[in-house]
Amino acid sequence: MTMHKPRLAIVGAGMLGLAHALAAAERGYQVDVYERDSQALGASVRNFGLGLHLGHAQGEMLELARASLQRWRQLLPELGVWYKEAGSLMLARNRDEADMLECFQQALGSEYGTQLMSQHQLSEAGWHGESALSSPHEIGFASAQLIPRLSAWLQQTKDVRIHYQCAVLGIEDQVLHTARGQVKADHILLCSGHEFRHLMPQLYADSGIRLCSLQMQELRIAPRSIAPTLLTGLSCLHYPAFRQTPQLVLLAERYQAQLQQQHPAIPEHGIHLIVQQLDDPSRIIVGDTHHYADDAAIFQSADADVILRELCSELLQAPVSAIRHWQGVYASAAQPYQMLKPQPYLTTVNMTAGIGMSVGLALAAQVVESL
Numbered sequence: 624m625t626m627h628k629p630r631l632a633i634v635g636a637g638m639l640g641l642a643h644a645l646a647a648a649e650r651g652y653q654v655d656v657y658e659r660d661s662q663a664l665g666a667s668v669r670n671f672g673l674g675l676h677l678g679h680a681q682g683e684m685l686e687l688a689r690a691s692l693q694r695w696r697q698l699l700p701e702l703g704v705w706y707k708e709a710g711s712l713m714l715a716r717n718r719d720e721a722d723m724l725e726c727f728q729q730a731l732g733s734e735y736g737t738q739l740m741s742q743h744q745l746s747e748a749g750w751h752g753e754s755a756l757s758s759p760h761e762i763g764f765a766s767a768q769l770i771p772r773l774s775a776w777l778q779q780t781k782d783v784r785i786h787y788q789c790a791v792l793g794i795e796d797q798v799l800h801t802a803r804g805q806v807k808a809d810h811i812l813l814c815s816g817h818e819f820r821h822l823m824p825q826l827y828a829d830s831g832i833r834l835c836s837l838q839m840q841e842l843r844i845a846p847r848s849i850a851p852t853l854l855t856g857l858s859c860l861h862y863p864a865f866r867q868t869p870q871l872v873l874l875a876e877r878y879q880a881q882l883q884q885q886h887p888a889i890p891e892h893g894i895h896l897i898v899q900q901l902d903d904p905s906r907i908i909v910g911d912t913h914h915y916a917d918d919a920a921i922f923q924s925a926d927a928d929v930i931l932r933e934l935c936s937e938l939l940q941a942p943v944s945a946i947r948h949w950q951g952v953y954a955s956a957a958q959p960y961q962m963l964k965p966q967p968y969l970t971t972v973n974m975t976a977g978i979g980m981s982v983g984l985a986l987a988a989q990v991v992e993s994l
């Protein structure tokens with residue numbers, strides 16, 4: 624007698640949809656993924672390709688990041704895509720940033736496995752800054768290549784069926800109304816990224832979820848190898864890991880006030896600098912800005928693009944020039960993710976912070992376990 628595999632239908636073939644497809648296929652589901660476009664075009668292919676460890680607060684999110692990075696280390700060689708395990712370097716550009724990094728290292732360095740580098744050590748290594756936090760755990764990958772490859776690999780090796788150009792237009796009980804007809808599933812998972820409201824507006828009416836629009840650029844540099852992902856002390860104002868002690872909160876508030884006075888355009892555009900080099904030594908990916916509203920921003924700020932390039936050039940002590948720029952959008956809320964189960968057969972999963980590439984694999988395993 625053949626056993627009937629439970630049928631799982633997933634809406635969205637971004638990082639979250641594919642991560643759930645992997646977890647579910649490995650747990651014995653027959654998985655069908657429905658993607659509106661001919662390939663994933665959302666946040667999952669517009670990001671830095673940074674598997675981040677340093678920024679997450681201790682507890683659930685740090686644990687999810689650790690488990691996901693461990694999974695990526697197994698998966699990436701199997702996928703046969705380019706990736707790097709070069710960690711990250713968070714450079715302090717001034718005394719305020721150095722104070723935050725030193726405070727973090729003292730309080731939490733052993734938990735995060737970071738090391739504080741002095742100005743002298745930095746200049747010997749060819750970097751410019753007051754000091755820096757060096758973290759060995761970060762992974763880098765080229766998301767725009769990784770996501771299509773993961774999709775192909777899931778179809779080839781895990782028997783996952785991915786239906787591109789097949790928008791889901793509505794969900795009624797266990798039936799999905801798709802652009803190509805109706806299908807029935809035992810369970811439905813909604814992983815529709817920042818378009819979460821479209822299929823089930825009533826579910827999200829009071830969810831507090833907004834959209835964050837971000838500006839990203841690819842820049843040309845004189846060829847050189849930049850192995851770790853570069854961040855600066857500006858990231859201490861962005862990542863929850865740097866708000867875990869009263870002293871860190873105090874220092875962040877002081878720096879925020881300082882920036883507001885001296886460089887108001889940086890907080891105005893929500894800029895924090897990340898520099899990621901992929902496999903081409905003459906190019907870097909640089910971002911980002913953060914604009915929060917109910918809808919995605921219409922316009923991108925030319926000023927913010929210039930500020931990002933100036934910050935980058937200062938950090939690298941080298942000229943940079945623009946190759947291309949793009950906008951990314953993700954859902955945003957006070958909590959880093961939201962999972963809802965409005966019906967026993969329906970689960971929705973939204974990343975509501977910019978960390979889905981870093982925590983998505985482990986989060987999906989947890990969600991599938993709970994179906």
Ligand SMILES: Cc1cc2nc3c(=O)[nH]c(=O)nc-3n(C[C@H](O)[C@H](O)[C@H](O)COP(=O)(O)OP(=O)(O)OC[C@H]3O[C@@H](n4cnc5c(N)ncnc54)[C@H](O)[C@@H]3O)c2cc1C
Nearest residue numbers: 635637638639659665667670673791816951978979980981
């Ligand atoms: C600029 C930027 C930089 C970032 N950098 C990083 C980083 O370096 N590291 C990190 O960890 N995270 C980063 N993030 C966050 C990360 O990219 C996201 O958390 C993650 O990609 C979210 O994945 P997702 O699958 O939920 O969303 P998406 O990638 O948006 O995928 C959702 C998919 O659902 C499809 N869809 C929607 N509605 C329907 C429908 N009705 N029918 C069929 N298909 C539908 C869409 O077409 C889309 O392909 C960044 C995000 C941005 C925007």
